[in-house]
Amino acid sequence: MAVAAVDMSFMEDPSIFSKSRYHQDDEDNFNLADLRACEPQAFAMAPVANPKSFCLDIKKSGEAPKLMDFMKGTTTLGFVFQGGIIIAVDSRASMGSYIGSQTVKKVIEINDFLLGTIAGGAADGSFWERHLNRLCRMHELREKERISVAAASKLLANIFWQYRGQGLSCGTMVAGWDKKGPSLYMVDDQGDRHKGNVFSVGSGSTFAYGVLDTGYRFDLTVDEAVELGRRSIYHATHRDGASGGVARVYHVHEKGWTKVIAGEDVNKLHYMYAAEKNLKGDE
Amino acid sequence: MSGLMEYNGSAIVAMTGENCVGIAADTRHGIRQLQTVSCNRQKTFQVTDQCFVGLAGLATDVQTLSQLLNFRMKLFTLREERKMQPRMIGNMISSMLYEKRFGPWFTEPVVAGLDDNHKPFVCAFDFIGCLSTAEDFVVSGTTSEQLFGVCESFWRPGMNKDELFETLSQCLLSGVDRDCLAGWGGVVHVITPDEIITKKLKGRMD
Numbered sequence: 001m002a003v004a005a006v007d008m009s010f011m012e013d014p015s016i017f018s019k020s021r022y023h024q025d026d027e028d029n030f031n032l033a034d035l036r037a038c039e040p041q042a043f044a045m046a047p048v049a050n051p052k053s054f055c056l057d058i059k060k061s062g063e064a065p066k067l068m069d070f071m072k073g074t075t076t077l078g079f080v081f082q083g084g085i086i087i088a089v090d091s092r093a094s095m096g097s098y099i100g101s102q103t104v105k106k107v108i109e110i111n112d113f114l115l116g117t118i119a120g121g122a123a124d125g126s127f128w129e130r131h132l133n134r135l136c137r138m139h140e141l142r143e144k145e146r147i148s149v150a151a152a153s154k155l156l157a158n159i160f161w162q163y164r165g166q167g168l169s170c171g172t173m174v175a176g177w178d179k180k181g182p183s184l185y186m187v188d189d190q191g192d193r194h195k196g197n198v199f200s201v202g203s204g205s206t207f208a209y210g211v212l213d214t215g216y217r218f219d220l221t222v223d224e225a226v227e228l229g230r231r232s233i234y235h236a237t238h239r240d241g242a243s244g245g246v247a248r249v250y251h252v253h254e255k256g257w258t259k260v261i262a263g264e265d266v267n268k269l270h271y272m273y274a275a276e277k278n279l280k281g282d283e
Numbered sequence: 284m285s286g287l288m289e290y291n292g293s294a295i296v297a298m299t300g301e302n303c304v305g306i307a308a309d310t311r312h313g314i315r316q317l318q319t320v321s322c323n324r325q326k327t328f329q330v331t332d333q334c335f336v337g338l339a340g341l342a343t344d345v346q347t348l349s350q351l352l353n354f355r356m357k358l359f360t361l362r363e364e365r366k367m368q369p370r371m372i373g374n375m376i377s378s379m380l381y382e383k384r385f386g387p388w389f390t391e392p393v394v395a396g397l398d399d400n401h402k403p404f405v406c407a408f409d410f411i412g413c414l415s416t417a418e419d420f421v422v423s424g425t426t427s428e429q430l431f432g433v434c435e436s437f438w439r440p441g442m443n444k445d446e447l448f449e450t451l452s453q454c455l456l457s458g459v460d461r462d463c464l465a466g467w468g469g470v471v472h473v474i475t476p477d478e479i480i481t482k483k484l485k486g487r488m489d
Contacts, residue, residue, distance in 0.1 A: 092463075092489070096463075097289060098461065099461045102460075238489060240318070241292070241317040243489070244487070281485075283321070
């Protein structure tokens with residue numbers, strides 16, 4: 001199956017990327033140029049014929065094998081209950097079958113009362129959620145009021161919509177407690193945005209849903225909810241090859257968020273849960 | 284081709300010691316790459332009382348090939364009334380694999396055994412039967428690149444059976460901790476002139 005090769009002739013003369021001798025760095029103290037550079041019109045694109053589909057073309061043409069294989073494979077979950085929201089994630093970064101890291105932070109602390117999770121490309125998720133942090137702060141300064149979770153997730157969804165089809169890879173959940181109470185939104189790289197009570201995103205999500213849906217009730221206590229989140233992540237890491245490492249659990253409540261479990265080794269959890277059932281753990 | 288070799292996932296390593304040889308394998312049974320079905324699939328098979336064969340690759344071919352090997356071994360013993368040496372077993376596997384050159388078995392076997400002079404022998408094959416012997420260790424499976432690195436660091440000549448067991452276990456467990464498709468426990472066999480020591484390993488279950 002022959003695919004037209006991407007025109008890489010712009011690489012032949014690297015000097016076109018260098019700054020000229022008379023270039024002056026932006027003196028703007030507010031670094032607004034930095035913020036504006038995130039708008040699609042100003043985001044630097046590859047100097048090829050079809051810049052918008054560059055990432056997908058490179059992947060299809062096979063000219064740079066493995067370059068566009070982002071670290072994916074994960075399990076993240078979130079659910080709303082009477083005490084707020086529980087967000088639980090694993091910590092493995094996998095590239096195909098290779099485990100890149102077992103200590104990745106997949107929960108981004110957007111600000112003191114908003115949490116975002118990353119599934120999919122870690123760079124995409126962490127960059128755009130940190131950008132969301134800036135946008136939320138700008139909103140606070142302009143409106144003299146905290147941004148609502150609905151508006152924050154809408155900002156993120158709109159950004160993904162603008163870059164739709166260009167190869168971003170990111171499935172995130174935005175969680176927070178605002179005037180309307182606790183809200184959980186799932187936003188993905190195509191610009192989909194859904195409000196809901198129970199979500200799980202990632203390659204291990206199907207396994208996590210099984211345990212989560214079985215144990216979920218709106219009137220769980222905080223301890224029961226944290227245990228449910230931790231247990232769902234553990235089960236997903238056991239069955240899914242691309243999830244593993246440690247389980248992290250956060251609790252979003254009226255006063256912001258708390259990191260309940262900073263990182264509990266899922267291997268330890270496996271033998272602990274097996275012992276509870278009087279099993280050895282190697283079945 | 285590579286998709287099928289990664290469908291189930293496996294990690295096999297065999298090492299030589301002083302008058303002993305060892306083979307270790309993980310025990311994960313996975314399907315469609317990422318889903319784990321069970322944690323106790325057998326990937327090492329005893330063919331004589333001094334020789335093991337480890338089979339990495341597609342699980343169905345591993346099972347069929349192990350049964351075929353068993354059949355050929357028994358037939359040999361009946362006809363020739365003597366025990367097959369590990370080098371012979373290697374050559375036999377090589378021919379069996381090349382027989383299917385244009386419709387191959389999707390496995391990459393590993394042979395580890397002691398010959399009649401108690402000299403250790405290890406060898407590995409590609410999926411169409413190229414035999415390659417090594418003096419120190421051989422690896423196979425989806426984790427082979429990680430295992431090469433860790434075995435190269437930890438193997439040393441002249442290990443006795445306890446040191447060999449320890450080295451094999453640590454190499455296997457460290458290697459599979461960097462592979463999504465292998466792990467979830469392990470099994471190690473150490474073959475000495477007097478006995479075969481088999482131990483199960485407690486590994487990370489994620």
